[in-house]
Amino acid sequence: MKFETRHLFEKYTDKETFDNIKEYATLVEMLESSVRRYGDDPAITDATGAYSYRDLDRDVAAFRGALKARGILPGARVGIIGANSYQLVKAFLGVTTYGCTAVVLPMQLDDKTVFGCSMKFAMNALVYHDAFEEKIAFARSTNKNLVCLSWSEAGDAVPAAEVTGETPCVIMFTGGTTGKSKGALLTHRAILQGTVNGCYGYKDVFGQRYMLALPLSHIFGLVRNMLTPLYTGSHVFICKTPKDLFSDIAVFKPTVLVLVPALAEMALNLSRKFNRNMLGADMKYIICGAAAVAPYLIEEYAKIGITVFPGYGLTESANLVSGNPEQGAKPESVGIPYPHQEFKIVDGELWLKGLNMMEGYVGEAEENANAYEDGWFKTGDLVRLDEDGFLYIVGRSKDIIVLSNGENVSPAEVETYFNALPTVQDSQVYEDVLENGVHILAVEVVPRITELARMGVTNVAEYLENQLKEVNTTLPSHMKITKFIVRDSDFERTPSMKIVRYKKCN
Amino acid sequence: MQLSRKEILEKLQDIMISINDNDRERIEACTEQTRLVEDLGLTSVGMLYLVIVLEESFRIKFEDVGAATFSTVAKVIDYIEEKIK
Numbered sequence: 001m002k003f004e005t006r007h008l009f010e011k012y013t014d015k016e017t018f019d020n021i022k023e024y025a026t027l028v029e030m031l032e033s034s035v036r037r038y039g040d041d042p043a044i045t046d047a048t049g050a051y052s053y054r055d056l057d058r059d060v061a062a063f064r065g066a067l068k069a070r071g072i073l074p075g076a077r078v079g080i081i082g083a084n085s086y087q088l089v090k091a092f093l094g095v096t097t098y099g100c101t102a103v104v105l106p107m108q109l110d111d112k113t114v115f116g117c118s119m120k121f122a123m124n125a126l127v128y129h130d131a132f133e134e135k136i137a138f139a140r141s142t143n144k145n146l147v148c149l150s151w152s153e154a155g156d157a158v159p160a161a162e163v164t165g166e167t168p169c170v171i172m173f174t175g176g177t178t179g180k181s182k183g184a185l186l187t188h189r190a191i192l193q194g195t196v197n198g199c200y201g202y203k204d205v206f207g208q209r210y211m212l213a214l215p216l217s218h219i220f221g222l223v224r225n226m227l228t229p230l231y232t233g234s235h236v237f238i239c240k241t242p243k244d245l246f247s248d249i250a251v252f253k254p255t256v257l258v259l260v261p262a263l264a265e266m267a268l269n270l271s272r273k274f275n276r277n278m279l280g281a282d283m284k285y286i287i288c289g290a291a292a293v294a295p296y297l298i299e300e301y302a303k304i305g306i307t308v309f310p311g312y313g314l315t316e317s318a319n320l321v322s323g324n325p326e327q328g329a330k331p332e333s334v335g336i337p338y339p340h341q342e343f344k345i346v347d348g349e350l351w352l353k354g355l356n357m358m359e360g361y362v363g364e365a366e367e368n369a370n371a372y373e374d375g376w377f378k379t380g381d382l383v384r385l386d387e388d389g390f391l392y393i394v395g396r397s398k399d400i401i402v403l404s405n406g407e408n409v410s411p412a413e414v415e416t417y418f419n420a421l422p423t424v425q426d427s428q429v430y431e432d433v434l435e436n437g438v439h440i441l442a443v444e445v446v447p448r449i450t451e452l453a454r455m456g457v458t459n460v461a462e463y464l465e466n467q468l469k470e471v472n473t474t475l476p477s478h479m480k481i482t483k484f485i486v487r488d489s490d491f492e493r494t495p496s497m498k499i500v501r502y503k504k505c506n
Numbered sequence: 507m508q509l510s511r512k513e514i515l516e517k518l519q520d521i522m523i524s525i526n527d528n529d530r531e532r533i534e535a536c537t538e539q540t541r542l543v544e545d546l547g548l549t550s551v552g553m554l555y556l557v558i559v560l561e562e563s564f565r566i567k568f569e570d571v572g573a574a575t576f577s578t579v580a581k582v583i584d585y586i587e588e589k590i591k
Contacts, residue, residue, distance in 0.1 A: 243557050243568065262551040270558060273524050405551045436532060438546075482544055 005389070006339035009200040012325045020206060021199045025165035026188040028097045030195065030231055031057065032160075038233035041207075045252070046086045046238040053233075056090065058157070063094030065155025070147050072125050074099030074161045077171070079118060081105040081136065082129025082151060084216050084238050089226060091127050091151040092170075092216070096188070099161030100125075101168040103183065106217040107132070108476060115139040118146050121171055121183055121362055127151050165189030171362055172219050174315035174408075181413060182367060184315045184358040191223065193356035194318030197338040198228030201309070201325035202285060204255070208234040209282070211254040213245050213263070220290050220406075223319040225258040246270065246278045253280050258287045260406030261297060264308065268300055277304055289313060290406035295331035311335050312391065316377055318356040322391050333390040344376065350383045350391075351376035399501065401431045404439065407478045411501070414479045417471050418443060422451050423464055428491060430502040432483060442483035443468065446490050461486040509590065511538070514583045521559045522546065538580035556582075564590055 010018050024030045034043075035057040043053045051059070072078065078095045080102055082088050095102040103121050105114060111134065118126060118139045125147040128136045140148045163169075169191045171183040186194075199205050210229040214221030229236045237252040239245050246267070257279065259267075264286055271278045279286075286301060286308045293310035301308045311323035312334035321343075324335035337343055342353035353376055360368045371377060380400075384392050401409045411429035418427040425448040432442040445468065447460050457463045464486045472481050492500040509517075515538065522533045533546065542548040548556070553575070557568050560582075566589040576582045 243554055243561075246558060263554075266551055266555050269524065269555065273559065274562065407550075477550070480543075 004339060005336055005341070006200075008336060008389070009325065009339070012201050012327065013203045013205060017203070017205050021196060023196055024192050026163045026167070027093065027169065027191065027227075028160040028163055028188075030192060030227075031060070031093060031097060034230055034233060041233060042235040043230060044086045044089060044236050044238065046084075047240050048086060051086055053230075056086075056093070056230075059090045059154070060093045060097060061157035061159070062154035063090055063151070064098040064158040064160070066149060066153040067094065067098050067100070067125070067155075068158050069155040070125070070149050070153075072098075072100065072147060076100045076124035077103060077121055079103040079105055079114075079121070079123045079126040080128075080151070081107060081109070081114060081126070081132055083107055083131070084212060084221075085129070086238065087129065087151045088216055092222075095127065096169050097160040097163070098158070099163050099167060101171060101185070103171040104173075104217045104222065106173060106215065109135065111135050111138040115142055118143050125149065163188055165192070168359070170222075172222070172315050173217065174219075181410065182364050183362040185360060185362050186318050186358050190318040190356050190358060191227065193340060193354070194219075194223045194313075194320055195227040195231050197320040197323070197356065198224045198287075199232060200338055201323050201335070202307070203326060204284060206232045206234070208232065208256045209252065209254045210234050210236045210256045210258065211239060211245065211249060211252060212236050212258075213239045213242050214258060214260070218290070219315040219319045220258065220260075220313070224287055224289070229256075249278065249280050249283075253282045255282050256285045256287065257283065258289075260290045261288055261293045262291070262405040264288055264297055264301075265294075268297065271304075279306065285309060287311070291402050291404065293331075298329070298331040309335075312381075312393065314379060316358045316371075316379075317341075317352060317354075318358070320356070321352065324390075330386075330388075330390050333386070333392045335391065336389050337391065345383060345385065346376075346378075348382045348384070350379045350381050352379060353377065401429075401441070403431075403478065409441065409479055414441070414443070414475065414481070417475060417479075418445060418468060421467055421471065423448050423455075423457075423467060425449075426491065428502065429481065434483075440482035441480065442485065443481045444485040444487055444491075446487050511583050511587070514586050515579065517563060518556075518560075518579065518582060521556060521563070522548075524559070536579055538578065538583060540579045542576055542578065542582070560586065566590060 035053045039054045040052050042050050043056045044051045078100045080091050092102050105117060114135050115138045126136055127149055130150050136148055139146055165188050167188050168185055169188040170186050173181055174184050212225050214225050216222050239248050267278050283306050286306055288308050289311050298308045307326055309324050313319040313321050320338055321341055322335040322337045340355050344351050357377055381393055414429040415427045418424050425446040427443055427445040429443045431439055433439055447464055452460050465484050468484045519533050523530050561568060564586060
């Protein structure tokens with residue numbers, strides 16, 4: 001089913017604004033247009049200062065010069081790692097408008113994983129924040145073909161490359177619908193469609209003030225919190241750390257916030273605690289996503305004149321698939337599919353096609369074979385559609401655990417750490433609820449009795465639990481396990497011998 | 507500002523109750539040895555909330571913090587004591 005829904009969004013803003021929402025095929029066209037239209041307006045402010053659209057254009061051209069000077073050619077794959085900052089945005093735009101594919105690495109990756117990514121994604125170069133020297137040292141010394149350059153390097157201005165909508169633009173990390181981390185390849189056209197989708201459904205689109213607290217290595221942060229603002233001539237203030245969000249808000253007075261629901265809820269609680277609106281008097285919109293948005297949040301914010309927009313999107317769809325409009329929103333739904341979004345519902349599961357969709361997971365033939373059917377991307381999300389064309393998420397994909405802060409944890413990925421122990425035969429990581437209502441991650445393991453017997457271990461449960469806890473200390477913070485259970489029998493299995501996964505939380 | 511560890515603990519308890527009022531009993535019963543994640547179920551967002559309110563309440567500035575920064579209530583009190591010296 002293809003919904004040409006652009007006309008449905010026309011009524012939510014004035015004609016002039018709506019006609020200004022133009023569709024571009026590439027980041028090069030978008031950036032040229034924004035510089036032409038908003039040249040001296042502020043584009044980005046961070047701890048180092050304020051930069052206009054013209055400044056950004058100049059620095060992006062100089063960074064293309066730095067890439068060229070280091071022998072990097074258009075078509076190369078270029079990793080980028082560093083904290084949210086003007087420099088990160090400049091590096092991203094420099095790489096992509098030079099015709100290279102950016103691989104935006106999450107900043108919390110350790111040095112071995114950075115190296116692993118450089119190999120897995122066949123990176124030709126790695127751009128880094130100077131403070132991340134240690135994180136790239138292993139990749140630099142081990143991967144001899146990798147050109148490493150600081151993002152503060154600059155060269156003579158080089159014009160943008162002749163990219164098309166089909167030119168690969170970025171590889172973004174995702175847990176996907178099946179588990180392990182992988183890279184979704186998105187073209188310029190897909191990224192631009194995602195960017196433009198962020199303009200539909202509300203009145204005040206252009207010339208806003210956005211606050212950026214989400215990581216730019218997450219598609220929601222990159223597309224909705226950076227590229228849509230730059231497309232609309234808005235001004236983005238980059239928070240140094242999330243804890244400074246509210247003190248920064250008091251100074252910058254943003255009109256739009258892009259948040260995960262847990263942070264939106266925290267802002268509400270803080271406002272109550274301090275008896276003042278922590279989001280400032282100018283705040284109009286909160287774009288809320290990456291996890292389910294509780295309808296009560298929408299209602300509470302409406303009372304203080306702030307509209308919360310729940311929507312739905314995936315890394316694989318360049319962020320936005322559907323969104324609620326400003327008026328006539330349905331708080332329980334994830335809104336109306338955006339223009340050009342092709343979709344169908346097969347056995348309750350949402351399947352997608354369209355300009356915003358990824359080309360596939362990089363180097364994952366098996367994952368790709370499972371992810372698509374007849375050219376449709378199978379989201380793994382169960383949905384229903386109402387008579388007005390609003391989508392509702394009925395259930396999340398069966399494996400991924402979405403924590404309340406919006407972070408995705410892939411159980412399969414965490415399990416690989418525990419399964420690496422010779423004393424563990426199999427394991428299952430799942431979300432559990434403690435007696436006090438707190439959601440935690442738990443692991444259950446089946447001991448490999450033969451190995452334990454060989455080692456002469458008598459108290460299997462105690463011995464194994466200690467081993468699991470030791471592994472736990474090495475896990476990234478969002479994967480940390482709180483509850484450990486050593487089983488005395490195997491898991492229940494499907495006919496194909498896959499573990500029947502627990503569903504203790506919904 | 508001169509506060510005893512007991513006074514800091516009481517302020518901490520007030521703040522944590524405001525994060526999760528459903529858990530009032532457990533928080534009121536907590537001691538310096540209580541663990542923030544395992545015993546009180548503090549999430550990364552809960553930690554952020556705690557830090558923001560502590561900064562405002564004690565007029566101090568924390569370094570960047572994550573959910574793993576403080577394992578127990580005692581560690582938070584140590585940090586605040588050091589900052590308000």
